[in-house]
Amino acid sequence: MQDTCYQWAVKRGVSRRDFLKLCTATAAMLGLEASAVPKIVHALENKPRLPVIYLHLQECTCCSESFIRSGHPLTSSLILDLISLDYMETLMAPAGEQAEKSKKDILKKGGYLLVVEGSVPTGENGVFCTIGGHTTEDLLREAAENAVAVVAYGTCATDGCVQGASPNPTNAQPVHKIITDKPVIKVSGCPPIAEVITGTVAHYLTFDALPELTPEGRPRAFYEHTIHENCNRRAFFDMGLFVRDFDDEGARQGWCLFMMGCRGPLTKNACAITGFNEGTSYPIKSGHPCLGCAEDGFYDKGCFYEPVSLNAIAETKDYTNLKVAIGTTAGFAVGGALGAVVGTAMYNSHKAKQADGGPQGNAQSDDAAKSDNRSES
Amino acid sequence: MAQRIVVDPVTRIEGHLRMEAILDGTKITDAVSSGTIFRGLEIILKDRDPRDAWAFAQRICGVCTHTHALASIRSVEDALKIKIPKNANIIRNIMAAAQDVHDHTVHFYHLHGFDWIDVVSALKADPAQTSAIASSISNWHLNSTNYFKDIQAKVQALVSSGQLGIFANGYWGHSAYKLPAEVNLLGVAHYLEALNWQKEIVKIHAVFGGKNPHPNYVVGGVPCSINLNDNSVINAERLGLVKSKIDEAKTFVEQVYLPDIMAIAGFYKDQLWGKGVINYMSYGDFPKDDINDPAGFIVPRGIVLDGDMSQVHDLDLKDKNQVQEFVSHSWFNYGSDPESGLHPWEGKTVPSYDGPKPPYNELDETKGYSWSKAPRWKGQPMEVGPLARCVVSYANGNAQTQEAVDEALKTLDLGVEALHSTLGRTLARALEAKQRVQLLSDLYDDLIDNIKSGDTSTFNKDKWDPETWPTTAEGVGFCEAPRGSLGHWIRIQDKKIENYQAVVPTTWNGSPRDAKGLKGSYEVSVIDSPMANADAPLELLRTIHSYDPCIACATHLMDPNGNELMSIKVK
Numbered sequence: 037m038q039d040t041c042y043q044w045a046v047k048r049g050v051s052r053r054d055f056l057k058l059c060t061a062t063a064a065m066l067g068l069e070a071s072a073v074p075k076i077v078h079a080l081e082n083k084p085r086l087p088v089i090y091l092h093l094q095e096c097t098c099c100s101e102s103f104i105r106s107g108h109p110l111t112s113s114l115i116l117d118l119i120s121l122d123y124m125e126t127l128m129a130p131a132g133e134q135a136e137k138s139k140k141d142i143l144k145k146g147g148y149l150l151v152v153e154g155s156v157p158t159g160e161n162g163v164f165c166t167i168g169g170h171t172t173e174d175l176l177r178e179a180a181e182n183a184v185a186v187v188a189y190g191t192c193a194t195d196g197c198v199q200g201a202s203p204n205p206t207n208a209q210p211v212h213k214i215i216t217d218k219p220v221i222k223v224s225g226c227p228p229i230a231e232v233i234t235g236t237v238a239h240y241l242t243f244d245a246l247p248e249l250t251p252e253g254r255p256r257a258f259y260e261h262t263i264h265e266n267c268n269r270r271a272f273f274d275m276g277l278f279v280r281d282f283d284d285e286g287a288r289q290g291w292c293l294f295m296m297g298c299r300g301p302l303t304k305n306a307c308a309i310t311g312f313n314e315g316t317s318y319p320i321k322s323g324h325p326c327l328g329c330a331e332d333g334f335y336d337k338g339c340f341y342e343p344v345s346l347n348a349i350a351e352t353k354d355y356t357n358l359k360v361a362i363g364t365t366a367g368f369a370v371g372g373a374l375g376a377v378v379g380t381a382m383y384n385s386h387k388a389k390q391a392d393g394g395p396q397g398n399a400q401s402d403d404a405a406k407s408d409n410r411s412e413s
Numbered sequence: 414m415a416q417r418i419v420v421d422p423v424t425r426i427e428g429h430l431r432m433e434a435i436l437d438g439t440k441i442t443d444a445v446s447s448g449t450i451f452r453g454l455e456i457i458l459k460d461r462d463p464r465d466a467w468a469f470a471q472r473i474c475g476v477c478t479h480t481h482a483l484a485s486i487r488s489v490e491d492a493l494k495i496k497i498p499k500n501a502n503i504i505r506n507i508m509a510a511a512q513d514v515h516d517h518t519v520h521f522y523h524l525h526g527f528d529w530i531d532v533v534s535a536l537k538a539d540p541a542q543t544s545a546i547a548s549s550i551s552n553w554h555l556n557s558t559n560y561f562k563d564i565q566a567k568v569q570a571l572v573s574s575g576q577l578g579i580f581a582n583g584y585w586g587h588s589a590y591k592l593p594a595e596v597n598l599l600g601v602a603h604y605l606e607a608l609n610w611q612k613e614i615v616k617i618h619a620v621f622g623g624k625n626p627h628p629n630y631v632v633g634g635v636p637c638s639i640n641l642n643d644n645s646v647i648n649a650e651r652l653g654l655v656k657s658k659i660d661e662a663k664t665f666v667e668q669v670y671l672p673d674i675m676a677i678a679g680f681y682k683d684q685l686w687g688k689g690v691i692n693y694m695s696y697g698d699f700p701k702d703d704i705n706d707p708a709g710f711i712v713p714r715g716i717v718l719d720g721d722m723s724q725v726h727d728l729d730l731k732d733k734n735q736v737q738e739f740v741s742h743s744w745f746n747y748g749s750d751p752e753s754g755l756h757p758w759e760g761k762t763v764p765s766y767d768g769p770k771p772p773y774n775e776l777d778e779t780k781g782y783s784w785s786k787a788p789r790w791k792g793q794p795m796e797v798g799p800l801a802r803c804v805v806s807y808a809n810g811n812a813q814t815q816e817a818v819d820e821a822l823k824t825l826d827l828g829v830e831a832l833h834s835t836l837g838r839t840l841a842r843a844l845e846a847k848q849r850v851q852l853l854s855d856l857y858d859d860l861i862d863n864i865k866s867g868d869t870s871t872f873n874k875d876k877w878d879p880e881t882w883p884t885t886a887e888g889v890g891f892c893e894a895p896r897g898s899l900g901h902w903i904r905i906q907d908k909k910i911e912n913y914q915a916v917v918p919t920t921w922n923g924s925p926r927d928a929k930g931l932k933g934s935y936e937v938s939v940i941d942s943p944m945a946n947a948d949a950p951l952e953l954l955r956t957i958h959s960y961d962p963c964i965a966c967a968t969h970l971m972d973p974n975g976n977e978l979m980s981i982k983v984k
Binding site for chain 2 (some may be wrong): 076085092094095096097098099100101102104105106107110111112115116119120121122124125126127128129130131132133134135137138141158160161162163164165167168169170171197199201202203204205206208226227230268269281282283287288289290307311312313314316317318319320321322323324327329330335339340341394
């Protein structure tokens, strides 16, 4: 008889505590809510390792590359000790019919987790992407049918990403537009941070409480706050100290990148806290404005180097104290259209929100936003 | 009797590739290579701000994640005649070298390794003997008998669990595997170590570009500033991190990757199938100072035709009679002149699917059969990639390359003609990785020297403002990506992208037939290859993997003239 995952782990000298950590890490890695952790513990104690099918649809494989960058848990430990990665084209040994067999065996058994990287091109009856002669839409529907859960991994799967940008020539669709009869957990980003989910684990272990999902279906522990709210350059924003050109004096002192087009204020992700590559950096820290890659439609929101509108910021979060001063355009080359220089902004917004009994617009900031001619489309 | 076999998906690659082959007995007599994904990125790039293009083009591929961004910003800089600061050039070179080292190592262990290493055979190994072998070929610290016992136990536990995961249904026990059990165990151990190590080298990208995959770039330089007296930009601490990752990479390549390749090659040196088109091309890369000065490239530019290494031909990416693309066997349509070849600046791409309606069993190679075009240089198919760079560099008289190749071939008791093979491709990649870790050290020293001299500039702002641009401009940006020569051609009009086209390494190597019926290098190189078992295409996979296919790259095609209408004929 097969060992259960737990029996097998014990044989290998793994403690009960470490085993529980592994279970939470598994849930985290797969983008599951922490509420799934006890189920995974139960499953691993009583069943063989959790089977996983990882589908590659219309994508660039950056999500898989990010996946193998995980430092905690290590990817090698994940795929050997925690889950049974039964189908993933990037890493699996067999090809062609033998690879299809690996998938069919698991599809028949059911009880697997489905992780999807990539979008589904629905144009022209799906001829824009086929695998084994089948359309990706057929393959996704087939794989989702007996899955215990579906994780849309990366912005291609959550939104269509670059191939879904205007004019979306292949009519690329995100996973939740195809799979509508069961929940799709969204882990967005291009690519997502490898360890973004392990924070869910930390939350669960430390506070013994379950993190929630945002209304968009993402784990709140990582997608609740905008990058701006945690940005290492935030103090310079509040002081009105802005980079005006790459490598200018402000850039050399790490000032705020708002005027360079930074979308940190519009983008909910864990970049500024968790960071990429085991916390080594994130785009703003390394001097480039945030592209907003975790947000829907980020390729179709205008030039990456034009400042975002204050209205858009106000819509992203209920900031009520956007304080804006109209300044000069001197020294501001990008687009030349922005007349506003942001002075002190978003100051103490949550307190103000509470004091005022709810979100409300700030006339001054709205006027300032209207005074610039930037397009948000 | 001949039979047609289909391998789809070809796994352990990037993207979606389908191979069909005619197998006569135990020998492949013909082959068809088809890229089965299309995303239309260049259609999407039309009318965008050229300064934004890198962020779109970068998403052509998340594996060679830095290369499309680099080619893209170079195309814009070429069009607008922007010269970048010295520090920016060095930092880009460091990122490119780090990409090569990462890509080559991951390719060998995680994408190619199972073509050479029989995982299940490792269970029969004597760990003491594996330890003895490991110690004899390298000073790597993880070489004790107990260490290999642990690895073996790990594999045994996996097999005993009945859940083999990624190892299930592999071709274990196939007659084309030649390694003794002990060397297989060594390979499995290093598969796992390489998986743990590879996340380190890419931290160099995170330092300069904020993240990996998909680090950030900027037209005119690099986005990071250097200030030794500030805590939030590139300073001594950040540079120290880069240096430590370079040193780790050097150790891993020199003590693990290269010794493994040499040990494994020793057992496979009589399996020298896989010769490709033997026309080799390198655009050249790693400019010492100026991208417009090929004489200063550390990786030389040139072309070797028909395996004749006595002569290196020059190439010009702007000459409209040199690089051209054909679509006679692709799912695209050139209208009234279907057999013509078009230079990328003048290219025309009208998707026109005439393949079988999915689900389908077979392609028809007499018609269109791929989302990849067929690029040719002066009408000839080319092989690009580490082997091509190696051959061009060797033929060019590069002392470092000649010494490395000669030494490796002497150790294996093989002649230089052995390079034209599957094994040659895999060997050339490892030798290149060794050159790149040395290059990383040299480039790091260059960066430090330049900063010491007082130069901390990383960005040229002269042409950042679109108001400074001419009404029309055209440029080409290129680099040597891990998989080979990559070019992006751009036309700018009224501050917007008028057209954009990328011709990428896997389009060269994996192309379908052209109008004259000439096959691409994938197709050529599997012909005459043995295949012992029609149900286990190990030999075919080994050869295709030796090119390190990247299909999202190959099949991103566009319509540079804005011809977005498609005619899809599903039979």
